[in-house]
Amino acid sequence: MLTLNDINKIYRTKTIETCALNNVNLHVEKGEFLSIMGPSGCGKSTLLNIMGLLDRPTSGTVTVNGEDVTGLGDRELARFRNRTFGFVFQSFQLINTLSVLDNVTLPLLYRSNPGNIEQLAREALEKVGLSHRMTHKPTQLSGGQAQRVAIARAIVGNPAIILADEPCGNLDSRMGSEIMELLHELNTSDGRTIVMVTHNESQAKETDRIVHFFDGQQVTL
Amino acid sequence: MRTLKNLWHQICRDKLFTAIYIFGTALTLATVTVIAVMMWNKVAPVYPEYQRDNTVYVNSLKTIEKTDNGNMTRQGNLGLSTIKDFIFTLPHHDIATAYIDDWDNHYAQRPDGGRDIELRRKPADPAFFQLFNFKFLAGKPWGQAEFDSGLRVAVLGDRTARKIFGATEPEQLTGRRFTLDFVEYTVCGIVKEGTPTETVSYAGVIIPYTSLSGFNNETLELWGSYCVALRTDDKDGIRRALKEKQERYNSSHDDIEISFFDQPVDSVVLGLSGNTSIEGFNLTDILLAGTASLLVLLLVPALNLSGIIWGRMEGRLPEMGVRKAFGANRSTLLSMVLWENLCLTIAGGIIGFAAAFLMLKFGITDLFVTGNRADESIVTNEMVLSGQIIIFIFLVCCLLNIMSALVPAWRSLRKPIVESLKEN
Known part of the structure; x- marks a missing residue:
């Protein structure tokens, strides 16, 4: 479903060149729950950003469903991201000025035929158990609730792949478990493909496959 | 509707920015409105000169x-x-x-x-x-x-x-x-x-x-203190006829030559030539000078507002990053920011327009009336509340919006998504 071929990512300044990813090859199957582990700064998030077309690799190709999307322009990339990916960030990345419902509708605003936006957003919020919080602002929610809203936002557009960057990193263990349960449910009952970056080994072990990273390279343990 | 909703949320979030932005815009738009009203009233059909469109003038x-x-x-x-x-x-x-x-x-x-x-x-x-x-x-x-x-x-x-x-x-x-x-x-x-x-x-x-005593006591045969206004449906015809008369006079006199320049002139030329001579009047030059003056007038507030918008856009970087991550492209977001900003600019424009109306009512026209200021200066409602003035002010709002918001919005939207998200 999602394939990375010979991905390199180099950050250059005037004096320093930092290699964040070094010749990474990875394939994610449809319906797979994959976790990426590794120490801080090893390039996990960079890899996830490249997978989700939020960042461009210095070299290499990203293929989604057989389509090479590496060279797409801003407009096409945006459209592709909107249809294909749902993102869950460690720090939730909710827009504090908007209500919970408006935050969830966000991906649908950028579709040409989104359907009944509010209805779809309500359904997504029901799925994560937060339909009673629709009119609240993100600042009025607990961390776990905020991450549930972020998950509702990620799934509202029915994307094929959910990319979660340390989704439980800012949550206590109880809330973290709730979020993991939710992700597993999305994977098993909805058949969604999920790629998750995590530090937590026990959470990673619950997934179908673990990929380890060290210094920008995929390693085998 | 969604833009207005977004705008309302922005206003609620950043009241100081909103207040400064609207006040700055209102001040600029008030100045522009006063000038526009004064200029417009020199050329538009307003009381009692309703027939300006068909009136021509010979003054000199x-x-x-x-x-x-x-x-x-x-x-x-x-x-x-x-x-x-x-x-x-x-x-x-x-x-x-x-x-x-x-x-x-x-x-x-x-x-x-x-x-x-x-x-x-x-x-x-x-x-x-x-x-x-x-x-x-x-x-x-x-x-x-x-x-x-x-x-x-x-x-x-x-x-x-x-x-x-x-x-x-x-x-x-x-x-x-x-x-x-x-x-x-x-x-x-x-x-x-x-x-x-x-x-x-x-x-x-x-x-x-x-x-008046001595009303026809003219020191020289051709000159006096009179001007003439004529109502005509054929401005070019009347201009040609006067030219022919002038040429006939000049061909029959060896010692003197007369010139009516390009008179009769219409109310636009008369109104905009001001105190300068009608001779050599060029409407294109006047319009270009007016446009240049307007741009210069708008430039300083636009730069100030631009700085404020720049600061606000920096604060909104994570939001823009999230929107881009979920499928918004740069031009969609640029258009969203410009629309939001236009709403604020129009709010400033409405306040500025109201302020200009009050200023004009309270006699600021004295600044624009040269010569004898014997009378209190009063503009009528019809002079200010004309459709053309309102459309012009709206266009100035659009221009100010573009001048102040386009560059900061575009530059902040060019930031990579990952960098934008990191700002949170």
Whole structure:
């Protein structure tokens, strides 16, 4: 479903060149729950950003469903991201000025035929158990609730792949478990493909496959 | 609707920014509105000059006398004989009025012996009341008979009448007497007074020029102190006819050459040429200069507002990053930011417009009325609340919005998504 071929990512300044990813090859199957582990700064998030077309690799190709999307322009990339990916960030990345419902509708605003936006957003919020919080602002929610809203936002557009960057990193263990349960449910009952970056080994072990990273390279343990 | 909702959330989040932005915009738009109203009223059909679209003007004449010591050039208003020989005999017009463009100070003496009233005087002929559509509140204009006899009769503007006679009903003023520069006149009519921005028709008192001593005592054959306005449906035809008359005169005189320049000119040329000579007037230059002045006027506030927007966009970077991550492209977001900003600019524009209206009502027109400022300066509602002014102000709002928001919005939207998200 999602394939990375010979991905390199180099950050250059005037004096320093930092290699964040070094010749990474990875394939994610449809319906797979994959976790990426590794120490801080090893390039996990960079890899996830490249997978989700939020960042461009210095070299290499990203293929989604057989389509090479590496060279797409801003407009096409945006459209592709909107249809294909749902993102869950460690720090939730909710827009504090908007209500919970408006935050969830966000991906649908950028579709040409989104359907009944509010209805779809309500359904997504029901799925994560937060339909009673629709009119609240993100600042009025607990961390776990905020991450549930972020998950509702990620799934509202029915994307094929959910990319979660340390989704439980800012949550206590109880809330973290709730979020993991939710992700597993999305994977098993909805058949969604999920790629998750995590530090937590026990959470990673619950997934179908673990990929380890060290210094920008995929390693085998 | 969603843009308005977003905007409302932004306003609630950042009240200080909103207040500063709207105040800054309002200040700029108030200034632009005042200037636009003053300029517009020089060319638009407004009371009592409703026929400006069909009116042309001949104000000046240049002569070049060929003497033994070289050529001597003179320029000035027209003499009565010039008007009779050259202007009144032109084809293609149905009304022609001669009047004195009188910028001297004149004083009316109040019947109660109070302090003299400084006012503007307009000596004219009876056709003046045909060409300019004064609204008579009482009485009627003086006619041909009074004009031919040189009777000292006067039509007063209502504000001037109140100053001279106090708060008296207009109907009770006809037939009453007052002295103008210590010469007694009888009031025959009271009109709704125009505004000093209308330099052709405006006066506190309109009198027959024949009532002035020495009205036809012209020192030189061709010159005097008169101007002419004509109503015509064929501006080019009347211009050609005057040109032909000028050429005929010049070909039959060896010692003197006359020039009416490109007169008769229409109200746009007359209004916009200001105090400069009509000779060499170029509308394109005036419009270019006006546009350049407007841009310069907008530049400073645009730069200030741009700085404020820059700061706000930095604060909104994570939001833009999230929107981009979920499928918004740069142009969609740019358009969203510009629309949001336009709403704020229009809010500032509405406040600025209201402020300009009050400023104009409270006499700021004095700044724009050159010469005699004998009268209180008042603009009418129709002058400010015209569709053209409102459309112009809206366009200026759009321009200011583009000038202030485009660059900061575009630059912040060019930041990579990952960097934008990191700002949170």
